[in-house]
Amino acid sequence: MGGRAAGTGDAALMSAAPARHWAEALARRALERRGWVTLAANARVPGGELDLVMADGDAVVFVEVRQRADAERGGAAESLVPHKRARVRRAAAMWLARHGGHDRPVRFDAVLVDGGRDAPRLRLVRDAF
Numbered sequence: 842m843g844g845r846a847a848g849t850g851d852a853a854l855m856s857a858a859p860a861r862h863w864a865e866a867l868a869r870r871a872l873e874r875r876g877w878v879t880l881a882a883n884a885r886v887p888g889g890e891l892d893l894v895m896a897d898g899d900a901v902v903f904v905e906v907r908q909r910a911d912a913e914r915g916g917a918a919e920s921l922v923p924h925k926r927a928r929v930r931r932a933a934a935m936w937l938a939r940h941g942g943h944d945r946p947v948r949f950d951a952v953l954v955d956g957g958r959d960a961p962r963l964r965l966v967r968d969a970f
Contacts, residue, residue, distance in 0.1 A: 881936070886932050905949070905952075
């Protein structure tokens with residue numbers, strides 16, 4: 842990750858993912874390669890959806906995936922606006938209440954995906970908010 846382009850083995854994964862979830866599937870695969878464990882993907886809770894809920898060691902990590910095909914409306918980082926961060930925090934609290942994990946460290950990371958399916962660049966931002 843860290844600004845790298847996606848690997849060629851990711852092509853099948855991206856084509857199999859629903860159109861609006863390809864970046865999330867790519868991010869999930871990249872994080873799993875780092876040894877992270879997926880606890881939930883596209884988890885719906887009252888008032889929102891969590892892109893990825895993962896375990897990184899002892900920590901429960903809520904991962905927001907932001908994708909922009911071009912910089913016309915700003916890059917992926919610019920799309921992580923305050924109201925979106927607040928929505929993810931509320932959804933995370935609901936998920937923790939339902940599934941447990943309050944006794945573990947909690948972190949909010951973001952995977953920023955700039956570019957389209959043909960040449961995505963991923964960047965992990967730990968403690969993004």
